[in-house]
Amino acid sequence: xxxxxxxxxxxxxxxxxxxxxxxxxxxxxxxxxxxxxxxxxxxxxxxxxxxxxxxxxxxxxxxxxxxxxxxxxxxxxxxxxxxxxxxxxxxxxxxxxxxxxxxxxxxxxxxxxxxxxxxxxxxxxxxxxxxxxxxxxxxxxxxxxxxxxxxxxxxxxxxxxxxxxxxxxxxxxxxxxxxxxxxxxxxxxxxxxxxxxxxxxxxxxxxxxxxxxxxxxxxxxxxxxxxxxxxxxxxxxxxxxxxxxxxxxxxxxxxxxxxxxxxxxxxxxxxxxxxxxxxxxxxxxxxxxxxxxxxxxxxxxxxxxxxxxxxxxxxxxxxxxxxxxxxxxxxxxxxxxxxxxxxxxxxxxxxxxxxxxxxxxxxxxxxxxxxxxxxxxxxxxxxxxxxxxxxxxxxxxxxxxxxxxxxxxxxxxxxxxxxxxxxxxxxxxxxxxxxxxxxxxxxxxxxxxx
Numbered sequence: 001x002x003x004x005x006x007x008x009x010x011x012x013x014x015x016x017x018x019x020x021x022x023x024x025x026x027x028x029x030x031x032x033x034x035x036x037x038x039x040x041x042x043x044x045x046x047x048x049x050x051x052x053x054x055x056x057x058x059x060x061x062x063x064x065x066x067x068x069x070x071x072x073x074x075x076x077x078x079x080x081x082x083x084x085x086x087x088x089x090x091x092x093x094x095x096x097x098x099x100x101x102x103x104x105x106x107x108x109x110x111x112x113x114x115x116x117x118x119x120x121x122x123x124x125x126x127x128x129x130x131x132x133x134x135x136x137x138x139x140x141x142x143x144x145x146x147x148x149x150x151x152x153x154x155x156x157x158x159x160x161x162x163x164x165x166x167x168x169x170x171x172x173x174x175x176x177x178x179x180x181x182x183x184x185x186x187x188x189x190x191x192x193x194x195x196x197x198x199x200x201x202x203x204x205x206x207x208x209x210x211x212x213x214x215x216x217x218x219x220x221x222x223x224x225x226x227x228x229x230x231x232x233x234x235x236x237x238x239x240x241x242x243x244x245x246x247x248x249x250x251x252x253x254x255x256x257x258x259x260x261x262x263x264x265x266x267x268x269x270x271x272x273x274x275x276x277x278x279x280x281x282x283x284x285x286x287x288x289x290x291x292x293x294x295x296x297x298x299x300x301x302x303x304x305x306x307x308x309x310x311x312x313x314x315x316x317x318x319x320x321x322x323x324x325x326x327x328x329x330x331x332x333x334x335x336x337x338x339x340x341x342x343x344x345x346x347x348x349x350x351x352x353x354x355x356x357x358x359x360x361x362x363x364x365x366x367x368x369x370x371x372x373x374x375x376x377x378x379x380x381x382x383x384x385x386x387x388x389x390x391x392x393x394x395x396x397x398x399x400x401x402x403x404x405x406x407x408x409x410x411x412x413x414x415x416x417x418x419x420x421x422x423x424x425x426x427x428x429x430x431x432x433x434x435x436x437x438x439x440x441x442x443x444x445x446x447x448x449x450x
Contacts, residue, residue: 028161063095065234074145103127139196274348281359292367311356344402351406381412
C-alpha cells in the first residue's frame with residue numbers, strides 16, 4: 001500500500017533531471033550564440049543556426065531514421081536479437097558516409113541558397129559535421145534505449161556546452177569566421193559522441209571498446225530482414241522527426257533565403273528563447289517512450305493520459321514569465337541590435353501552450369510502435385507552416401515567421417492531444433464491453449436461463 005502511491009515519482013524525477021539537462025544545454029547554446037553574435041554579428045548567428053540544423057538533417061535521413069529507431073530496438077526483449085549491433089553499425093557508418101557525400105554534391109547549391117557570405121569550399125567542409133553529428137546523436141539515443149538516463153542527460157547537456165570551449169579555441173586560431181563555427185561543431189560533436197559510445201560499451205560489457213565480435217561488440221554479419229525492419233520503423237518515425245524539424249526550422253530556411261542572414265540571426269534568437277517552453281515536452285517524450293514500450297496497451301494509454309494533464313498545466317503556468325521576460329532577457333544577453341527578436345519570441349511562446357500534453361502523446365505513439373501516426377499529425381502542422389510561411393514571410397519578415405510557427409505548433413500539438421484522448425476512450429470502451437473475469441463471479445448465484 002505504501003509503495004503504490006510512489007510509483008509515478010521516479011518518472012517525474014527523471015523528467016525533471018532531463019529538463020535540467022536541457023536547461024544546461026540551452027545555457028550552453030545561449031553562451032555560444034552570444035559569442036558568435038559578439039564576434040560576427042547577426043549574420044554569423046544566422047549561419048551558425050543553419051550549420052547546426054542542416055548537416056544533422058541530412059545525416060538522419062541518410063541513416064534511414066536510425067536515431068529514432070534505436071530506443072525502440074534497444075528496449076528489453078528486443079536488444080538481445082542476433083545481428084542487431086552489426087546491422088546498426090552498418091546503417092550508421094554507411095549512412096554517415098552517404099550523407100557526407102550528398103552534402104558535398106549539394107555544396108554549390110547550399111552556398112548559393114543559404115551561405116552566400118561563405119565560399120563553396122567552406123560549405124563543403126561543413127559536410128564533415130554530417131558524420132560527427134551522427135556519432136553524437138546515435139550515441140545519445142543508444143543510451144536512451146538502454147535506459148541510461150544519467151548518461152543520456154549528460155550528452156544532452158554536453159552537446160551544446162562543448163561547443164563553447166571549442167569555439168573559443170577556434171576564434172584564436174581561425175578568427176571570427178564561419179570556419180571557426182564549422183571546426184568547433186565538428187570537434188564538440190565528435191568528443192561528446194565518443195564519450196557517449198564509451199558509456200554504451202561499458203553498459204553492454206563490450207570488449208575492446210566494441211571492436212569485438214557480437215554480442216561482445218559490433219562486428220558480425222548484418223541481417224537484411226532486420227535492416228528492413230529498423231529502417232521501416234526509423235523512416236516512419238523520422239518522417240515525424242523531420243516534420244518536427246521542418247515545423248521548427250522551415251521558417252529559418254525560408255527567412256534566411258528570403259531576407260538574408262542578419263534578419264535570420266535575430267529570429268534565431270527569438271525562436272531559441274521561446275523554445276524554452278518546449279523543454280518539458282521533449283523531456284516527457286524522451287523519458288516516457290522506452291517505458292511505455294514495455295507496458296500493455298491499456299496501461300500505456302492510461303499512463304500517458306495521466307502524464308499529459310500535469311504537463312499541460314506546467315507549461316501553461318511557465319508561459320507567463322517566459323512571455324514577460326522576453327524583452328529584458330534579449331536586451332541583456334544580446335544587446336540592442338537584437339531588439340527585433342522580442343515580439344516574435346512572444347508570439348512563438350503562445351504557440352507552445354499545448355506542447356506539454358503533446359509530449360506525452362508523442363511518447364505514447366512512439367512507445368506503442370505507431371510512429372507513423374505521430375508523423376501524420378505532424379504533417380498536418382507542416383502543411384500549416386508551409387502555407388503560412390509563404391504567405392506571411394514575404395510581407396512581414398520575422399514576425400510573419402513567428403505567427404506561422406505559433407499556429408502550426410498549436411494545430412499539431414492540439415491534434416496529438418485529441419488522438420491520445422480518443423485512444424484512451426477506445427480503451428475504456430473496450431474494457432467496459434469486455435466480459436467480466438471469471439474470478440469476479442465467485443460467490444454470486446448462478447443466473448438461470450429461461
